[in-house]
Amino acid sequence: MNKAQFHDFCRDKIIFLDGATGTNLMKAGMPAGVCPEDWILNHKEVMLDLQRSYAKAGANIVYAPTFTGNRIKLEDYGLSDRIKEINSELVALTKEAVGDKVLVAGDLTMTGKQLKPTGDLDFEELIDVYKEQIQILEAAGCDVLVVETMMSLQECRAALIAAKEVSDLAVMVTLTFEPDGRTLFGSDACASAICLEALGAAAVGANCSTGPDKMESVIRTMASVTNIPIIAKPNAGLPTVDFEGNTTYDMTCDVFVPELKRLIGAGASIIGGCCGTTPEYIMGLVDAYKDVKPSEIRDAEGNPIPRKIAGRRYLSSERRGLSFDLDGLFMIVGERINPTGKKKLQAELREGNLDMVCEFARNQEEEGASILDINVGMSGIDEKEMMLTVLDEVSSITDLPLCIDTSSPEVMEEALRRYSGRALMNSISLEKGKAEKFLPLAKKYGAMFVLLPLSPEGLPKSFEEKIGNIKELSGKAYDMGLTIEDIVVDGLVATVGADPEAANNTLDTISFCHDNGFGTICGLSNISFGLPQRMNVNTAFLTMAISRGLTMAIANPSQEMLVNAAFASDLLRNKEGADIRYIQRMDRYADAGSTDKSVKEVKSDTVKEDDFLAIIKKDVLTGARRTIEKDTQKALDSGIEARAILDEALMPAINEVGEYFDKGKYFLPQLIAGAEAMKLSIALLEPILAKDRDETKVLPTVVIATVHGDIHDIGKNLVALMLKNYGFNVIDLGKDVPREEIIKAAKENGASIIALSALMTTTMKEMKNVVDYAKSQNCDARIIIGGAVVTQDYADEIGADGYSTDAADTVRLVKQILNLE
Template sequence: MTKEEFWGLSNNRILFLDGATGTNLMKAGMPAGVCPENWILEHQDVMINLQSNYAKAGADIIYAPTFTGNRIKLADYGLGDRIEEINSSLVKLTKKAAPGVLVAGDITMTGRQLRPIGDLDFEELVDVYKQQIKILEAAGCDILVVETMMSLQECRAALIAAKEVTDLAVMVTLTFEADGRTLYGSDAASSAITLEALGACAIGANCSTGPDKMAAIISDMAAVTSIPIIAKPNAGLPSVDENGNTEYDMDCDTFVKEMELLVSAGASIIGGCCGTTPDYIKGLKDRYGNVKPNDIRDGEGNPVPRKICGRRYLASERMSLSFGLDENFMIVGERINPTGKKKLQEQLREGNLDMVCDFAANQEKEGASILDINVGMSGIDEKEMMLKVMEEVMSITDLPLCIDTSSAEVMEAALRLYPGRALMNSISLEKGKAEKFLPLAKKYGAMFILLPLAEALPKDSQEKIDNINTIYEMATKLGMNKEDIVVDGLVATVGADPNAAINTLDTIGYCHENSYATICGLSNISFGLPQRSNVNTAFLTMAIARGLTMAIANPSQEMLVNAAFASDLLRKKEGADVRYITRMERYADQNSANSAAQNVSSSKAVLENDNILDIIKKDVLTGNKRGIVKDTEKAVKEGNSPRQILDEILMPAINEVGDLFDKGKYFLPQLIAGAEAMKLSIGYLEPLLKEGADSGEKLPSIVIATVHGDIHDIGKNLVALMLKNYGFNVIDLGKDVPREEIIKAARKYDAKIIALSALMTTTMKEMKNVVDLAHAENLDAKIIIGGAVVTQDYADEIGADGYSSDAADAVRVVKNILGIE
């Protein structure tokens, strides 16, 4: 079934998905720790019974039980060489159990983390998904579903893999934390924008929570997309009964009633995840079977807000940008470009990205909405450098990026790895450029800048308009529209052509009248003239009056940017008055701060010496793994003691990183980057601390493990890293660890704390087995638990001594239990 065929089906009525698989198999006798796919093949009657009941309940789509059927997951069970047999057999089993029902090949995360957080290369992950997708399609799947995803980038890898090997429609659902973001920090809107642009046939959320707490996520997705929205929540919150079985607190009737919140929020494809059964799906079908997507209303009886026609959307991994044609003017920061910047060129050739990082941070601070990335210059590998610069910039800012290169190879490499919806700069009619670049925009879902330039410079605005129309027609043939395009007004030099400004303004006016967003670079207009900023500023205000949407400029040019803000104010754009006043207040505060700083000291050397410890703190806060060892070495050489650096700089810095993570201002990538930067600094200081007998009191040992039956270790690894950075002796036993080994290790190392992790509801009850065994053997160690499905209530139920919600919280819980300040 193609995407278009899927939409033909889903546009007419609400579609119903199946319910839980794992929790029902556990009830049917599947033990923890086995490979679910292999167990199903050994107990086919159990699966056939479950899936046939889902079909009888009214499910339109049933997921084949291939959830962990990729080669990385299967290899954890020693079954990697059976990937084709296992996946094919499971698809055929589902088709046998539910004839006439659509079968979705089920795909999920591999358990290994992508670079730079983990060791998995993006292209290797794409290849892993390609392998499984080919097998699923050959076995007869009707569609594909990528589900229970915590990483937007891994969703992209699966979608790209599907695009390159099949025409099957692909549904994608992510799982979100309580703060409305994935474990990696992606919000619902950014995820939806990115995945729709990349080609998903439907997007949504599964697992995560009960329906009552999923409504905001579904609403946020529906508001920025035009494709169907999926909701597949759990049956409430999990708990463990007196027999050690996992139960959920939302019965069928309550679940069905609460699902109205999700339907009213915009979900038109619904089902159930953990804790749901065929009865839950029958309840959904009975209650919502006659509801049509176009008839869905919110709680006040109004049509559900969906993507607004005419709005444009860009996204990074953790932030979205939405804009129309008559809203506040935006700046695309131009500073990360080596042209005319000798020092930046030198640093890039040396592999030094300090200036790049400074430019990124400062441009965001000065009000840029998008950052342009251009590394085209001699003496470097442009593709390699583009990817390095993108990675570095994305660690500093969440602003969407504009990829600026004349090389199709570099552009594709950048778009392939960019975990959002980027802006491409640019596509013209020069030397077949449109033929090379337009397919890239379509494949990777990028918005692009249309440069109305052919082999020769256009003579006037009419020739520009002709070029615009030509490229637009080429784009529409590929399935793109005006909302995917930002037209460059193509500024020429007024000193050489007196009509340059008029032609550009006329082009901008034409585009605005014909519903094109517009952009221009400003510097060309004043080339060769004195006091160029005056000309640039005057031209910008005239262009804004004609409908200019954004400009590529240096946001630090105060007169230029202030004039743009004032132009919005004078044109009565929404919120422009507050925006202008706020900028002027910040500008005044900045001037006062600058004057104060100049009065304190005029010696650059003194400032640098005074600030080396602050620089190290900033290294931790920004996750600067490139420079922290060099900065730590410098601090020691300047006479700062290793103990002082550790106690007064590194520890407070990592505490601040944890606080920012708790407040939702930092996300998993920043938390890991900060911890790893600190680890590098400690690695340099450790020998010095030992030499000086300055190591302080030794902290207790902690044994940490993912419980038996669970092969996930993302959260566990991060907790171990954070605890090590705080000086604890951490013994990491790995994943899928039997309770006997955990207790044995705790005795061997005289551990004061045992830290247990579980990601799945099917394995969380193993935590209780560890607690019970520890109590039975009178072990002194305190036990703390954590993981995506774990709660404080669950910790209380099983008699654990503590619960941590995340890695930063784990440190506080441990210190509190041990009475360490």
């Protein structure tokens, strides 16, 4: 079933998915630590009974139990050589269970390994991993694909790209959101839905992590920025684990089913259950909502469900969505990350130094840019490699959507493929071969693009020719399945000094585009070329263009006269939100004597000690792994003591990173980047600190491990890194570690703390086994626990000495237990 067929299938009815697989298999006897897929093949009747029950309950789509059937996951169990056999047999088993009246979805999820630059998994390798499993699933007879329980938007993108390149099957995608409405990697519902719809998902939504009562805002947000079906597959409330390690969920069927009404009212038209739900829950949903038509759904106040507004445009980064229409607030596309005419930036890029790129990105966001243009085209570098490097770096320090600016189709494709959001392409024209090479990229990767009205003969000779070029190129885009909302027309600004009608020509183009439903953009600098006091001309032209309906302009947001005039223009035109935006910008002038106190790079012999420490602190806060070693060495060369760098820069910075993470200002990638940057600095300081170390003050030993049966180690690795950075002697035993090995390591190394991690409810009971075994072996190390499913109540129940919510909290907990505060 392809995407169009899937949408026809969903059009006039609520679609019912199945319920939980894992929690029901555990009830049926599946032990912790085994490969679920392999266990199912050795206990086929258990799976057949469960899936037959879901089909009988009325599910329209049942997931094949191939959830962890990718090569990387199977490698953890030594089963990667059986990937084709395992996936094929599981699909066949599901088809046998449900018959030919229920669709079978091939199920994919995360691999457990992190993508570069946070981890060591290459993006293309991940795409290949998904391709391999998708091809097996399709060949086995799956009707659709589902990518579920995703915490990383970029990994969702990898799976979607893989599917598009090897299959025509419709792909549903659901992410798992934390209580703050973001995934563990920081993506919100808006950014996720915008990106995934543009990339070609047949349906998007949320599953797992929470009950229906906590999922409503996520579903509502996704529905409001998309036109595709929205999926809601919540848990049966929240899990609780008893003293024996048995997991139950607090929402019974008679509570769960009515609660789904709020998700339908928020826009969900594909519903089912996740952890804790059973065939009884699905039968209840079918009985309650089988006659509901999505087109007739109303919210609690009786209003139609807000869906994507016709005429609105959407871009996104990995963590933030941007929506705008033709009469909305004027936007600036920050132009500074472009080496043209910038000798210092060119020199830094040739050296592989991204200091200036990062400073430009931060500064332009602070100055009011809505989008950042990324152009690294110059001689002396590999443009493709540099573009990907800059995209990774800039994406880690700003939430603004990016505009990919290159004339190379190869570079553009690699950039769009890698960028973890919905980008703006700059640009596509009718010049020889350009439309044929670039339009397919816009379609494949779901990008918005700048339409440059140039013909094979070059610049249009008249206004009429320019309009003809716009119509011809937009027609080519429509033929490829793109829409007018995917297009932003460049007004093509010429030089008024050479052509007195240049401004009028561009203004008329902007008016034409606005009246005919096109977004518009222009570069400003050409208009004043060769004239004195160019900013006056640029500013006057911009305000005139805004009055004609200009959507955005490529400009330097640090040019205060220009930006102030633009914001004032919106204010005078009474655009919604323009008054607040203007007032907030004018706050910068409240203190006439204010100056820029941001950290600047200066020569070593002119920097005070406090400045060096501030620079290093900033490196940790921004995760500046490329520069922190150099800055640390400069500080040492200037005479600053290693202990001062540790105590007055690194430690306060990592504490602040932890606080930002706690408050939701930072997310997992930033937390890891800050810790990794600090690690690089400490590596330089360690030999110096070792010479002066008072052995009586060495911090205690911590043995850390993911418990037996659990192969997840992202959180555990981060905790280990943070503890090492704070000076603890950390012995990391890895993942899936037996209790005997943990206690042996603790006793042999005189550990003061044993830190245990578990991600799954099926494996967290092993924590109790470790606690009990430690007591039986007279091990006096204090035991602390943590992980996504672990709670303080569970820690109390099993007799653990403490519970931590995250890496930063673990450091505080260990210090508190050992009286080191």
